[in-house]
Amino acid sequence: MKNKFNKLLFLFALSAFAVSCSNDDDHDHEDHSDDTAQEYKYVRVLVSDEKTAELSLVNPVDATASFFDAKFPKSALYTTESGRFAGIIHRADNLVETFDSGFEFHGDHVDTKGTAKFGALTGESLSPTHFKSKLGEILTFNDGDGTLSVAKESDVHTPGAKFTTINAELKAHHGAMASFTNGTYAITEKDNSIAGTLPEKVKIIDNTGKTLFDAKLVTTGIHGNATDGTYAVFGSGSGILVVESNGNQKYIAHPEGFGTAWFGTILETAYAGKFVGYTAAKGAYLIDVVNNSVTPIIENTKIMQCKVSYNQKKLGVLLHSGEINIFDLNSLKSDKKANIIAATAENSTQKPQLELTERFAYITSPTTGELLQVNLSTLAITKIKTSATPYRITIFGHENSAGH
Template sequence: MRTKFFKILFIGCFSVGLLSCDKEKGKEVSPEPDTEFKFIRILVNDEITKQVSLVDPVTLAVTNFEAQYAKTALYGTQAGRFGAIVATSNNHLQLFDTGLEGHGDHVDVKGTPKFGALIGDSNKPTHFKSKGDEIITFNDGDGTLSVAKQGDFHTPGSKMKIINAGNVAHHGAMTKFDNGTYAITEKDGSVAGSLPERVKIIDATGKTLFASTVQTKGIHGNASDGKVSLFGSSSGILVVESSGAQRLVAHPQSFGTAWFGTILEGKGDGKFIGYSAAVGAYLIDVKLNQITPIIESTDLIQVKVDYAGNHLIALLHSGEVKIFDLTTSAVVKSGSVLVATAKDETQKPQIEATSRYLYITQPKSGEVLQVDIKDFTKKTKIKVSPTPYRLAILGIESSEAH
């Protein structure tokens, strides 16, 4: 009997081995799990209170923390481990550590979730970017940049370093190139108001490496793939290369006076998404100088690129969500997920998405709605703070531990 038992066990293991080989060859063995990735977290802040909620979307556990200020902007760092909480009117930046550190094929857990020690106390930090292990803010109050490295995030008493590029105060923005230089807006005073008109390239000391060669009638919105940076402008899309070369790409004639005040980064070199509430969302291909529609609509609340960078998620006032493949611009999923939101509503739902789920704030009920991307009827309500304001996806799309 024992001999037969081991034969059966051996055959069973051999069969499993064959199934594993089939999987390696690209044959689907089992369906995708009906859960979120184990190492994804959702950070949610509040409009009225200082409460910050960290949601584990697999267990649905919610851990609450208290930030320095309410009604702040939330961002994730490029590596996914940290979130940034930016209080512009209070001249303050805090970092939040999920404790999840990605290592390519697996994720390590580095302690428990907590606030970092580093503080940003610059003059109206407004625009945030993360590149590699560095975080950057553009400070509207004086036109400077503030930067810090991840290695200092838990160093007691550490503060962000100021880079002074000789700017005046304005509502500006910046990007960082792969070669370590920065593209930063500047205001020459040719247009009334707070918007800048030009972009120059500086080094880490603030020294100008390449002066602006293109003047616009106002800039807002920016993105970069590390090689080229795009800035939204009423004069056209300003393309700035790390070499210093600059040019404008014209908007479609149908735009009239509309222009992209928001630029998002898609996955892949030279692919970006331009967004305007007046016309919708468009794919921008800077290599071909082409602007093609993804969704043309005046009913959009938000458009967001999903966490993996493969899809554009569009949330409409009607309560409908449309998901577009950024490779083809084709709709891959659409359907109603919410009741309609009035266009004059003061606090509207905010949306983010992983490859598996949508996450949408519900400001009136104090919840975050988790929606299965494969089946919009599968919804889970997660109670967070009284009036959820913004949310950010943190962590890594992985379930593989060390």
């Protein structure tokens, strides 16, 4: 009798354990990846304000926002390589802040690490402007003195953590940098061969600021850059400047008929050796640095915003007319085209800003204090209340809905 009783207890415990494990699996890795009508659970949108220091942290899933106070208004916003953190750039006030989404990616799921909050890591430098994040680092180029500021993502919550300075003995200029996978940097330099604040050439340095490879080409001005870790690509008046970590440099010619136009914006894609070049004078083009080719994606002189999606597989283009165009960056075919917002005057001082995920486009409405969430499948629009005068936005977190 006792043995039968013990067997029953064992079977009951085994059954409970199986149910418990089954429930844990369902709960811990719940995934709505096929639910295209809804944004991924762990995506967030951070919005700065033009006139106040208020930040709006938008949860697109339930169309709500929570609010935080940055140090200053009118900040530029960027996302770090891991997707977990945002960089908040106060150029005019010589300050960089960090902000934590609270979401940490683990390959097949996302862990929640406390609540969304500011990081302890800050940076103080002269006119921090250009932002990049690669190899676990956060970088700014400081226009005020031509230095780099660098910190590690892993130090965002280290009490008292500060960005450190890399001084490559450069003149102050409106510059940029790019990280290579071997840990070196391509950095612009100014030799005053042209007037103004734009640099003319690019050299390779290490993390102490030591020059490893001098510039091989001198341009008529550089603005805009991106890197895939192997190639660093810079927009230049002399041609598209391609730089490698071994010091090799080359130009890719602009398309025929460009005249004096050149790409002032270069964007990274999900495809090795391929970048998007954008100029308001001509439109957006795919740059293939391996095949030395430049292919039109959209040729239009009325583009208001041109952005690569969060997964870097789509290109979103918002025209002044209010029309949005979505392109697949693999096929270069148009995925969607529709009038989505009212027209914006080309001389408007504060224009709507665009960012997009795999499933949605996000557009600020500076006059109504809203973020518009546009479903890329149905074009349905959800309006989410933000601070009164939304200024800049960045998407961070992870395009994933599986969590613990």
